[in-house]
Amino acid sequence: MLDGFKNAVELDFSCPEHKAGMEAAFAEIDAQKGTVYPLIIGGERIFTEKKIASIDPATKEVLAYSCSCTKELADKAIRTAYEAFQTWRFTPADERIRALRRLAALLNENRYLFNAWNVSESGKNWGEADGELCEQLDFINSYVMHIKELDKGLELVHTEEHNKCIYTPIGVGVAVPPWNFPLSLMAGMIVSAVITGNTVCVKPSSDAPIIAYKFVELCEKAGIPAGVVNYIPGSGSVIGDFIVEHPLTRFINFTGSKEVGCRINARAAQVAPGQRWLKRVVAEMGGKNAIIVDASANIKKAAQGIVNSAFTFQGQKCSACSRAIVHEAVYDELIEEVVKLTEKLKAGQGSGRSNAPAGPVINQGSFNSISSYIEIGRKEGRIVYGGTYSDEKGFYIDPTVIVDIDRSARIANEEIFGPVVAFIKVSSFDEALEIANQTEYGLTGSVYSEDRANINRAKDEFYVGNLYLNRKCTAAVVLQHPFGGFNLSGTDAKTGTADYLKNFLALKSISEDLTD
Numbered sequence: 001m002l003d004g005f006k007n008a009v010e011l012d013f014s015c016p017e018h019k020a021g022m023e024a025a026f027a028e029i030d031a032q033k034g035t036v037y038p039l040i041i042g043g044e045r046i047f048t049e050k051k052i053a054s055i056d057p058a059t060k061e062v063l064a065y066s067c068s069c070t071k072e073l074a075d076k077a078i079r080t081a082y083e084a085f086q087t088w089r090f091t092p093a094d095e096r097i098r099a100l101r102r103l104a105a106l107l108n109e110n111r112y113l114f115n116a117w118n119v120s121e122s123g124k125n126w127g128e129a130d131g132e133l134c135e136q137l138d139f140i141n142s143y144v145m146h147i148k149e150l151d152k153g154l155e156l157v158h159t160e161e162h163n164k165c166i167y168t169p170i171g172v173g174v175a176v177p178p179w180n181f182p183l184s185l186m187a188g189m190i191v192s193a194v195i196t197g198n199t200v201c202v203k204p205s206s207d208a209p210i211i212a213y214k215f216v217e218l219c220e221k222a223g224i225p226a227g228v229v230n231y232i233p234g235s236g237s238v239i240g241d242f243i244v245e246h247p248l249t250r251f252i253n254f255t256g257s258k259e260v261g262c263r264i265n266a267r268a269a270q271v272a273p274g275q276r277w278l279k280r281v282v283a284e285m286g287g288k289n290a291i292i293v294d295a296s297a298n299i300k301k302a303a304q305g306i307v308n309s310a311f312t313f314q315g316q317k318c319s320a321c322s323r324a325i326v327h328e329a330v331y332d333e334l335i336e337e338v339v340k341l342t343e344k345l346k347a348g349q350g351s352g353r354s355n356a357p358a359g360p361v362i363n364q365g366s367f368n369s370i371s372s373y374i375e376i377g378r379k380e381g382r383i384v385y386g387g388t389y390s391d392e393k394g395f396y397i398d399p400t401v402i403v404d405i406d407r408s409a410r411i412a413n414e415e416i417f418g419p420v421v422a423f424i425k426v427s428s429f430d431e432a433l434e435i436a437n438q439t440e441y442g443l444t445g446s447v448y449s450e451d452r453a454n455i456n457r458a459k460d461e462f463y464v465g466n467l468y469l470n471r472k473c474t475a476a477v478v479l480q481h482p483f484g485g486f487n488l489s490g491t492d493a494k495t496g497t498a499d500y501l502k503n504f505l506a507l508k509s510i511s512e513d514l515t516d
């Protein structure tokens, strides 16, 4: 069924050729420092007065600016996309597939440049950036594969009538990605809309607008017609409600915080004057992910899993581990191991460009929020590593391990979205599962255990969209670990799958009586 699908392979940056490629790409970005990038609506470049600064969180330097979309221009973009939909919806799947294959090839050709923009705008290291690029290639290749199957329609019971049930595109989508996977989540939203015959307006995160511009440019180069993909950066608080509520918006594909996701869901439920459908909302939101370690676990492996899941990309992954729920028999030993491993990750070792294992957090707002959670944690428990931070040169927060946290503590329940992990001691596996399931989220979770009975219980009772056993709770790979959350972590979209594409398709049943 997977039709020869293979996951893309990450670059090895110890290879001089790849290192040189990245350095040349950074030089290209620097040479264009301060460039102002316009909106793209129906292929037209539109400059506006208000700008959004793209800032390197490692240095606080302005890299470039994107123009900021007004409500009037957002209206123009949605109407343009609606017009383009009238043609694109009838474009055969083969043609859409060819365009996306060209897009994948172009992305691969421009790999260093996209990685360099990702590192510069989001502060992730090279390996993480290239991992994201591979994820995007995988999304394109998987959606191409799925659409071929979906294009055949549903299998039906044969009768004397001629019956068909076909998947058909639904309309204009609004794509609202977060900043932390500024390539793969943003581009995955565009690609899933385009391959299903829909059109889209992408409003990228204000923290990562330029990589989105570069991707929309690539869509044009791949031959996707003008108006099918429109680029409308703008502050969510200014144009967010407007694009969600617009009567021509047919679906909203959102990933981001619970607060914004819930707001979008509520606003999309209202039928605007002139609107002729109920809007579909895909909303993938936050997490408060737990790793359970029971008394039988391999402690070294569990410690490595916790450190990787909690601190890679400074804990700024929706899937990051922010709670370690640990049996009392192994609690002290595990903490000691975790601290030893964390010591190797000290933050603030230079800019993201130096490819340090721990880089900056995204912006001043995040820095303030995470550091205030560290201060809350200092009162709620005991800091055994980290707890230090500085925003002098960039937004740096040391990986922080806080132990002896009560299950009712704030840092045991609220998403921090930074390099902070809270240790909670338990006396049984029952208690561990109960605490793991107590938050309003349900995104990822891991269990480290050598006890088959506990593993089997976790399969049934640990209520998360992505459960991992004796493995870290981050780094989902397309079509190996389809991703999407339960509860207030989201609508369980499972990106990369055919199920995901069905969010953007309607089933049309056609029946013809061919008898005389």
Ligand code: NAP
Pocket (backbone or CB within 6 Å): 176, 177, 178, 179, 180, 181, 203, 204, 205, 206, 207, 234, 235, 236, 237, 239, 240, 241, 244, 255, 256, 257, 258, 260, 261, 263, 264, 284, 285, 286, 287, 317, 318, 319, 415, 417, 443, 484, 485, 489, 490
């Ligand atoms: P965010 O603040 O919710 O922003 C996400 C997007 O929503 C941005 O493009 C933002 O634009 C936009 N937005 C803000 N207000 C809006 C409104 N009223 N209407 C429409 N759009 C609006 O989230 P973030 O800080 O970028 O990302 C971090 C969050 O994303 C965390 O909670 C993380 O767990 C979650 N996340 C979840 C997943 C997942 O798959 N479940 C993956 C990655 C991240 P502006 O930038 O202009 O404000």
